Amino acid sequence: MELRKNYFADVRRDDLHEIGQPRPRSDSPGHVTGKTAFFADRNFPGMLHLKMVRSPHHHARIRSIDTSEAEKHPGVVKILTAKDVPHNVYTILILIQIGPEDETVLADGKVRWKGEAVVAVLAETERAAQEAAAKVKVDYEVLPAVFDMQEALKPGAPLVNEYHGQNYYLYDSGECRKVRFGDVEAGFTGADHVLEQSYQSSPIEHAPTETTGCVVAPEGNDRFTCYTNTQAMFFTLDNTSIILQMPGSKLHFVGGTVGGGFGGKVDVIVEPIAILGAKLTGRPVCFIYSREEEMQISSPRAAEKVVIKDGVMKDGRIVARKVTGYTDAGAYSRHSPYGAQKGAGHYPGPYTIPNVWIDTYCVYTNRTPSSAMRGFGVTIGDFALEVQMDKLARLIGMDPLEFRFINAYRDGDMKAHRQPTEGAALIECMQEASRAANWPVAEKYMAMSSYVKGA
Amino acid sequence: MAKVPVQFTLNGSEKAEFVDSGTTLLHALRDKIGDTSPKGGCHQGSCGACSVIIDGELRLSCLTLAETCDGAVISTTSGLSDSGVLHPLQRAFLDTFATQCGFCTPGMIMAAKVLLDHTPNPSRDEVVEALSGNICRCTGYEPIIQAVLTVARSNSQNAA
Structure with missing residues (x-):
């Protein structure tokens, strides 16, 4: 490994013992010997298996649920519906005061996406649970559904989620997150060229090799030990405490070993219902997503649409940028209001632009609820922004890398959301990239600095 | 039943x-x-x-x-490990950082072992082919291929 010492020579420390040194991973010996204990490697005598009855419709009213045939199926121990869940309507980010509670653990009166959990079946074997789940009869009245964000925002669109009252998340700033900096319209008026482009992405599944799940063991002291592959241990513990109306002291979560997460295991989905099953039966419970559930039911990265309008001068300066971002939350909030908000702060990109206007919407549709995935809220935005940067450079006949040097943010620059830039290193990264990719730029750009004034 | x-x-x-x-x-x-x-x-x-x-x-x-x-x-x-001593493949997976989440690792090591048992000195293409039925979603394929090739090289040196 090589550490370049020519950058930031006066601010860097060279007495670091770990950085730049290869160190063995502490978990690798367990991985290569097969000794690492993933949650599904826990097995308890008498363990029950939980399977979900899921909605076959994108949007429907539930007229009735009949579990009588399923209850008679050999091996079935317990069947759970909405009425069994102490605090059935929840939302994950309520822990940081981002409400309202808008999602049901088990559907109550309505389903809002295809695959939504309706009834939980606990049985002696996985097979018995699966067979009994197929015998649960749910009578649905199918409702009109909406799958496109622009359609969902139109007046008269089917209302996806009554807990919100409209098909977008209502921020304290109104129907969207807003950033206002300078005078964007004046910027466009004074620009040599204006370019407006639209970018969009589909949902993306994380597809971890280990599917989402947990194993719960009731302890003798009225506590429950939950072995889980959640990526959000304390969010899960606290939300479970709310959903089950059970003090956190009754819950012992064991985790940290995750067979691939990538953000796909931060929702609180399997643990509360499995612990409830263990509580009501007094038996250990195992709830593991099948591969099909992992691909179809677990939250994907949100679909996004990004519309960017830029005003640019012939000399390469971007003088105005207007961005409208749409994040498809699917039927429920989960982490998407936060993702859309992150986008608002991020959309100017790592560039200093004097006039900026940003609106980002978190939109509800009858699609699978989306949530976290590797840089959610900014990753798709970065794709859009950097494609836009290439198009702008082409428009004014400038080298795309030199175009980025001209607009790169530097220490002391004020960002559009009013955070002063500190610790910028974009210029230095681009200088290294220029050398590594053998993409030469003019000497004046190679002499620039992120933090030396005038350079 | x-x-x-x-x-x-x-x-x-x-x-x-x-x-x-x-x-x-x-x-x-x-x-x-x-x-x-x-x-x-x-x-x-x-x-x-x-x-x-x-x-x-x-x-x-x-x-x-x-x-x-x-x-x-x-x-x-x-x-695979003999009284606490790691098998060369296990050692190589450790040394080349060929594990990340670890979930695919036991399967990868089995696939690599069968390859080396049959073909002690495989080409890179043969390693890739032998591992092609094993998915690593952390996308750490390159270090895994390197781990197997490291053991293969040491096999051929021992044979020489």
Whole structure:
């Protein structure tokens, strides 16, 4: 490994013992010997298996649920519906005061996406649970559904989620997150060229090799030990405490070993219902997503649409940028209001632009609820922004890398959301990239600095 | 349901179990015998995390019925290290940072072992081909290929 010492020579420390040194991973010996204990490697005598009855419709009213045939199926121990869940309507980010509670653990009166959990079946074997789940009869009245964000925002669109009252998340700033900096319209008026482009992405599944799940063991002291592959241990513990109306002291979560997460295991989905099953039966419970559930039911990265309008001068300066971002939350909030908000702060990109206007919407549709995935809220935005940067450079006949040097943010620059830039290193990264990719730029750009004034 | 008796050698030890007809070898190993080193990632033969060695051949234990393994000799990753000394493949996976989340690792090591047992000095293409049935979703394929090639090179030096 090589550490370049020519950058930031006066601010860097060279007495670091770990950085730049290869160190063995502490978990690798367990991985290569097969000794690492993933949650599904826990097995308890008498363990029950939980399977979900899921909605076959994108949007429907539930007229009735009949579990009588399923209850008679050999091996079935317990069947759970909405009425069994102490605090059935929840939302994950309520822990940081981002409400309202808008999602049901088990559907109550309505389903809002295809695959939504309706009834939980606990049985002696996985097979018995699966067979009994197929015998649960749910009578649905199918409702009109909406799958496109622009359609969902139109007046008269089917209302996806009554807990919100409209098909977008209502921020304290109104129907969207807003950033206002300078005078964007004046910027466009004074620009040599204006370019407006639209970018969009589909949902993306994380597809971890280990599917989402947990194993719960009731302890003798009225506590429950939950072995889980959640990526959000304390969010899960606290939300479970709310959903089950059970003090956190009754819950012992064991985790940290995750067979691939990538953000796909931060929702609180399997643990509360499995612990409830263990509580009501007094038996250990195992709830593991099948591969099909992992691909179809677990939250994907949100679909996004990004519309960017830029005003640019012939000399390469971007003088105005207007961005409208749409994040498809699917039927429920989960982490998407936060993702859309992150986008608002991020959309100017790592560039200093004097006039900026940003609106980002978190939109509800009858699609699978989306949530976290590797840089959610900014990753798709970065794709859009950097494609836009290439198009702008082409428009004014400038080298795309030199175009980025001209607009790169530097220490002391004020960002559009009013955070002063500190610790910028974009210029230095681009200088290294220029050398590594053998993409030469003019000497004046190679002499620039992120933090030396005038350079 | 009628039980079926099954007897096989697992990592050098004799094992005998009664299983339900239709039980997969993966289920029998993990939930009955207690060897959890083979992992269930898809239960449909597409991810390779459940790979084990049966009579010298690489097999997907999620698609193998336990009752067909009567009299077989079965190896899994948990049986690879000899009294605490890591197998060269395990050592190489450690040294080349070829594990990330670790879920695919036991299956990867089984696939690599069968390759090297049959072809002690494989080409890079042969390594890639041998690992092609095993999915690593942390996308750490390059260090995994390097780990296998490291052992292959040391094989050829020992042979020289």
